[in-house]
Amino acid sequence: MRRPTAFAALLLALTAPVAAQETTLYRGGPIVTMDGDTPQTVEAVVTEGDRIAFVGSEKEARKVAGDNAAVRDLKGATMLPGFIDAHSHFTVATQMAGGLDLRAAPTPPADIPALQAAIRAHIAARAMPPGQWAIVWQYDQEALAEKRHITRAELDAVAADRPILVLHVSLHGAVANSAALAAAGIDEATPVPPGGIMPRDAAGRLNGVLLEKAMFLMLAKMPQPTAEQKLAALDAAQDAYFAEGYTHAQDGATLPPDIAFLSSDAARQRLRIDLALLPFSTGLDALLAQPDLSFGTYTDHVKLQGIKFVLDGSVQARTGFFTRDYARGSPEGTHPWHGQPVLSEADFVAQAKKAHDRGWQLFVHANGDAAIDMAIRGFDALGIKAADDRRPVVIHSQFQRRDQLPAYARIGVGPAYFSNHAWYWADVHRTNFPAEVVDFISPLRSARAAGLTPSNHSDFSVTPLDTRFMLWTSMARVSPTGVVSGADERLGAYEALQALTTGPAWQAFEEDRKGRIKPGLLADFVILDKNPLTTPVEQIRNIRVVATIKEAKMVWQAPLR
Structure with missing residues (x-):
């Protein structure tokens, strides 16, 4: 019989069934409170309902929690306040499904022919009928050997029977093929909006690149999920x-x-x-x-x-x-x-x-x-x-x-x-x-x-x-x-x-609600397999998230390995 790894044992300890009590005691690993200008580590935290009730020694925590509290053993893992996203685009996470995510590819395209091949393969793998939009995410011309944007003509060579839109990784631009330009009503007579850029080729024809406010002309016509x-x-x-x-x-x-x-x-x-x-x-x-x-x-x-x-x-x-x-x-x-x-x-x-x-x-x-x-x-x-x-x-x-x-x-x-x-x-x-x-x-x-x-x-x-x-x-x-x-x-x-x-x-004007482990604040926590305060810099990015707790409820846990 295989013995559980330390990581698996930790997950089992954190996810063990508990009764319906609203009081939970966390102990058994470093708890970094983030409360103050210098690091403060405590032995235990008690939560009641969705709030933090006590922060301090395990001895005192057990008194506060009482005999009927659920106990979560960190087994040496480190608990911190839940991380707060200072800026991202949450709605993009709901829109990327069905598109081609270049960053998720096993081998991201290294040049324009490889990018063309990836888009062709995506269309074929999904058996997309003519006329269906092909949306490509995480495109970065600087990651290509040519160090330039793919063009409208090069996208037309991939598939002229459907709109293709290649969204720049910055979300500040895109490249469209002829069918996508037509679907958006964009042609050589379209005025460049103030604050926008619409480059042309040597013949004076739009080359498909739409930057900044010019991209808005296309986004308004993109198919949106229901x-x-x-x-x-x-x-x-x-x-x-x-x-x-x-x-x-x-x-x-x-x-x-x-x-x-x-x-x-x-x-x-x-x-x-x-x-x-x-x-x-x-x-x-x-x-x-x-x-x-x-x-x-x-x-x-x-x-x-x-x-x-x-x-x-x-x-x-x-x-x-x-x-x-x-x-x-x-x-x-x-x-x-x-x-x-x-x-x-x-x-x-x-x-x-x-x-x-x-x-x-x-x-x-x-x-x-x-x-x-x-x-x-x-x-x-x-x-x-x-x-x-x-x-x-x-x-x-x-x-x-x-x-x-x-x-x-x-x-x-x-x-x-x-x-x-x-x-x-x-x-x-x-x-x-x-x-x-x-x-x-x-x-x-x-x-x-x-x-x-x-x-x-x-x-x-x-x-x-x-x-x-x-x-x-x-x-x-x-x-x-x-x-x-x-x-x-x-x-x-x-x-x-x-x-x-x-x-x-x-x-976000929420310093009295979250961001620290302190009595009265929300019971929002992240549990990491290693303590960032004692981990060498070169190993910081290898730290794993074990579990995420939102208002005292486990909302995510790492899969057993």
Whole structure:
């Protein structure tokens, strides 16, 4: 008879049947509370109902819990507060089913012929009839040997009898074949929308690439899943977050149909994860027309958090807005090029004022330093100061300049950084910008030194939801070629954990509800097989999630191996 492994024994201990008691005692492993500026580890935690009742010694915990409490033995595993998603796109997780996920392929396409072959194989494997859209996710031209976008003509060569849409990994662009362009009513006479890019080939014909606001012309015509299909995908989407230890997720640019769906009775009955929605600013006026609309308050597990504005694009797609030029020029190959705003500064200030006047939180996408300057000037125009405690969040804040940090502190900005860029695209960024610029991307340590409360995020589906990988990238800041981007900005393990717990809790005005293991807060926990505080940096990304607990209920556990 095989003896159970330590991992299997832990799972069995955590999932052993318990009676209907509402009191549970957790003990038997390090419990990192995240309560305070330095690490605090306790022996035991007691939960009553959906809240934490006691944190401290096991001896005292047993007195509080009483003889009838259920006991969960961690068997040496480490318990932390549930991770909080500072920025991702939850609805994408409900929409990717049925599409071709290039990142999930055993061998991602290395060049354009391989990409064409992968799309052909996808269409054939699913026996897709003519006319059915083929949607491709996680496409990155920088990962191809040609270092350029696939073209409309090359997609037509794959299949001309159906629309094909290849979505850029940044979610800031796409490439369409002729059938998809026709389905969206886009042709050579279509005006390029302000803030959009629609490159043409040498003959003056659209080459199929649609960037930034030009992509919106296509998204409006894409086939959308039905409410029934979305409901069917909702559990899988939640499980994807739970499997990474998240107990709180964000949908970082929610469109009106998704607001209606996710706030519907049917969806709310299925949601177990806390979900914060950021309605996209394009639908702002319709929201303002609802005088009783509430932001910041949960209905079951879903709430409207704030309004999302997008000031620029994606740096790896060369659409981020900078004060300096890209060495490689524009996506069309023209020089000089430093990007452009997606939204004019005047429009941003006017729209942000409407939301701000209603008391709604502002979430602003800004990657390049010129876009960050726009955000700062906009907040100043609205008179926002740290003492007001309005907590505007600048999402990504990727290529922030050091001189912009005091402005963030003065205004009270919460920077939502994106350390995964150091792995996925720092080598690409170095082909466009000097080393000293790239070395300051996602300056988590400098932000902390400036008195800010930063968070770290995956921007899923731009990068995977993997929380331990995020911890590692914020601590190592290394690229696949071994280049470290800003050694001085590396975080220690506790600081890295704060960017996934207390930091995003503060940014969401939920620091008194979640993000720490403290009496009175929600019983939201993640259990890891190793303690990040004592794990060498190079092994951090190999830590496994054992279980995720939401409001004292086990919502996910690792499969037995």
